[in-house]
Amino acid sequence: MMKTYLDEDADALDGFEFLTMAEAGEVGHWSVLKTLNQTANSSEIGDLVEWALPIQERHYAGVTQTSLELASEEDPNEPA
Ligand SMILES: [Fe+2]
Numbered sequence: 677m678m679k680t681y682l683d684e685d686a687d688a689l690d691g692f693e694f695l696t697m698a699e700a701g702e703v704g705h706w707s708v709l710k711t712l713n714q715t716a717n718s719s720e721i722g723d724l725v726e727w728a729l730p731i732q733e734r735h736y737a738g739v740t741q742t743s744l745e746l747a748s749e750e751d752p753n754e755p756a
Pocket of ligand 1: 699702731732735736
């Protein structure tokens, strides 16, 4: 997926946009697992979700913040 999204012209913002999408996917995955476990009621899965979900939320917040900082520095009118 990364090779499809990032070509040789990719810049830092492109890279962080990719990371933002990847981390959003991880947050989504662990959130789905958390919801599934509300029915399954596994303490092992519950412990794993409690450990992993905040980590992925931090990753997502960090890469999103950097993406937005880089985006704010971009000139949208700059020729490609
Ligand atoms: Fe992550």
